[in-house]
Amino acid sequence: MPESISGELVALRDRAEGFARDVLVPNKLAMAAGSAEATVRADVVRAARQEGFFAMTQPRSVGGTEAGLLALTVVRDTLAGFNTGLAHYAFGPGPGVLAGCAEPLRSQYLLPLLNGEKRAGFAFTEPDDAAHFTRAVPDSDGLRVSGRKSYVTGGGSADFLNALVELPGQGRAMLVIDTDAPGVVLEHRFESLDGSHHAAFRFDEARVPADHIIGRPGEGLPRAMRQIGDTRLLIAAEAVGLARWAIDFTTRHLKAPHHSGEPLGAREGVRLRYADLRIRTYAARSMLYRTARLGESGANIVNEGIACKVYATETLSDVVDGAIQLVGGKALTVGHPLEQLYREVRSLRLAEGASDVLRINLSRGSLDLDKGVL
Numbered sequence: 001m002p003e004s005i006s007g008e009l010v011a012l013r014d015r016a017e018g019f020a021r022d023v024l025v026p027n028k029l030a031m032a033a034g035s036a037e038a039t040v041r042a043d044v045v046r047a048a049r050q051e052g053f054f055a056m057t058q059p060r061s062v063g064g065t066e067a068g069l070l071a072l073t074v075v076r077d078t079l080a081g082f083n084t085g086l087a088h089y090a091f092g093p094g095p096g097v098l099a100g101c102a103e104p105l106r107s108q109y110l111l112p113l114l115n116g117e118k119r120a121g122f123a124f125t126e127p128d129d130a131a132h133f134t135r136a137v138p139d140s141d142g143l144r145v146s147g148r149k150s151y152v153t154g155g156g157s158a159d160f161l162n163a164l165v166e167l168p169g170q171g172r173a174m175l176v177i178d179t180d181a182p183g184v185v186l187e188h189r190f191e192s193l194d195g196s197h198h199a200a201f202r203f204d205e206a207r208v209p210a211d212h213i214i215g216r217p218g219e220g221l222p223r224a225m226r227q228i229g230d231t232r233l234l235i236a237a238e239a240v241g242l243a244r245w246a247i248d249f250t251t252r253h254l255k256a257p258h259h260s261g262e263p264l265g266a267r268e269g270v271r272l273r274y275a276d277l278r279i280r281t282y283a284a285r286s287m288l289y290r291t292a293r294l295g296e297s298g299a300n301i302v303n304e305g306i307a308c309k310v311y312a313t314e315t316l317s318d319v320v321d322g323a324i325q326l327v328g329g330k331a332l333t334v335g336h337p338l339e340q341l342y343r344e345v346r347s348l349r350l351a352e353g354a355s356d357v358l359r360i361n362l363s364r365g366s367l368d369l370d371k372g373v374l
Contacts, residue, residue, distance in 0.1 A: 002074070002289055009074050015051060016078040023047040024084040044089040045116075054092040059099075062114045064092065073237045073292040077285070080241025081248075083341065087238070094230075096120070097162045097174045097223045101214050109160060109176055121158030121179070123149040123201060124224055134203060136165040136175055138210065145177060145206040148187075155179075155199030156189040162214070164224050171218035181206055194347040228352045232305045233291065235348055236312035240288050243281045243312075243319045246341065250274065250323040264326070273326060277319045284308075284315040294373070303365040303372030306358045313348040314355060320345055 005013070027040045048054040056072060058064025067075075079087035095101075098110045098120075112118040126133060127150040134147025149155075149163060161177045177184060183206030189199045215223060254265030254274060264270050291304040324331040324338050331338040349355050365371040 002077070002285065005070070005074060005289075009071060012071060013074050013078050016053070016075045019047065019051050019053065019090070020079050020082040020084065020087075024079065024082055024086045024090075027086055028084040040086065041089050044086055048090040048092075053090045057091045057094040058114055059095060062111065064114075069233065069295040070289070070292045073233065073288060076234060076237035077241045077244075077288070080238045081244045083242055083245040083337065085344075092116070093120075096122070096227045097214055098176075104211060105176060105214060118159040119154060119157055121152045121155035121161045121199065122227070123152045123155065123161040123163035123177070124228075125149060125151045127200070133166045134163065136167055136173070136208065138167075141207060142210040143175070143208045143212070145175070145183070145203040145208055148200070148202050150200045152199045152201055153196065155201060156186070156197050158199075161201065164220050167213075167217045171220070173217045173220035174214040174223050175208060175220075176212040176214065177203070177206065177208055181208065183207060192347055194344040196347070229302055229305055231352045232309035233288070233295070233301075235351060236284075236288050236291075236305075236308040239312035239316040239345070239348055240281070240285045242341065242345065243277075243284065243316045246316075246319050246323045246338065247277055247281055249337065250277065250326055253327050270326060273322055277322050280315040281319060284312045287311060299373075300371060303362050306353070306362045306365075307372075309352065310355045310358050310362075313345070316345050317349060 002013075023044060027035075027044055031037065031040050045054060052065065053075060055064045056067035056075065058066070060066050075090075076087070079090060093113055093116065095110060095114065098105060098113065101110055109118065109120075113120055123134075127148050130148050132147065134145065134149060136143040136145045145163075145165060147165070149161070152158070152161065155161065158179055160179060163175050163177050164172055165175045167173050179186065179201075183204045185202040185204060187200045187202050189197065191197055214220075251265075251274075254270060255263050258264050265274065287308050291301055291308045294304055295301040320338060320342050324342060327338060330336060333339060353361070362372070
């Protein structure tokens with residue numbers, strides 16, 4: 001549990017709380033007052049570099065600190081607990097599917113990505129009406145890529161895509177595709193309910209060098225799934241922190257004076273609903289920290305990461321919905337903190353695997369592969 005972390009992690013948590021109060025909260029207020037997002041991002045990144053948070057997600061080979069899973073969980077949970085929407089700027093870009101890649105990808109893409117000189121998009125999802133899976137066919141000049149990718153997160157501003165493609169006769173591979181390469185068409189940009197930006201791409205016989213394959217043909221799907229799996233615990237930590245924020249907000253509301261003459265929190269029906277919010281969040285946070293400790297010990301936590309992601313995101317949705325019910329109609333007013341959070345959290349139950357798909361994967365991991373612990 002969070003209260004049993006080491007003294008070193010307690011100090012890290014305290015630093016993260018100070019960073020949130022002194023950097024994230026003022027910048028959130030600045031954005032609300034009209035400051036440009038680019039200006040806010042630059043300020044948060046600068047401060048995060050100074051505090052050492054930015055380097056936590058980056059390899060030591062490029063000056064990062066490669067923080068352990070438990071340390072990252074502590075910081076992500078802490079920062080999310082302030083609900084600023086800016087916590088993701090505090091961490092530097094990680095290598096993702098490019099981890100361990102060889103030249104020329106390392107110099108041309110991995111290092112510029114880690115240094116913030118280039119941006120990547122993760123092109124994994126095929127549109128429902130796709131005629132075929134995105135293919136990369138070898139020819140004398142390298143590879144010819146044809147197909148489509150939908151829901152490419154960050155694709156609208158990406159310099160290159162890490163795309164899952166089919167190599168006929170060789171299986172699937174991750175392939176680096178420059179977004180400005182001939183034959184690469186950005187079909188449209190769109191914004192989802194939570195405010196995040198995405199893009200859809202089409203590849204019309206796009207020419208890609210053969211040495212842009214990441215790793216070996218046939219290992220593309222495992223690489224992609226490793227990146228997705230690594231992200232699940234990040235999402236769970238964010239969900240737990242946001243649930244704590246929602247409960248703190250609700251607690252203050254229930255203790256405040258009410259026109260009835262007694263605080264709303266004095267009513268038995270209100271207390272029953274409020275207790276459920278705390279119970280679910282306590283369980284989700286316990287699960288999160290136990291899983292982080294298992295991962296830190298070197299255990300395979302694929303099933304536990306799935307369990308955390310499903311339970312934490314569904315708990316967050318229920319907590320925010322319950323908080324709105326307790327606070328009342330004003331919480332549905334556009335611009336109210338709970339109204340904003342209500343819109344933002346819905347996408348987390350779909351990100352990196354929809355909850356029901358993950359339930360099936362967890363069952364397979366246990367029944368077919370004998371993975372997972374209780």
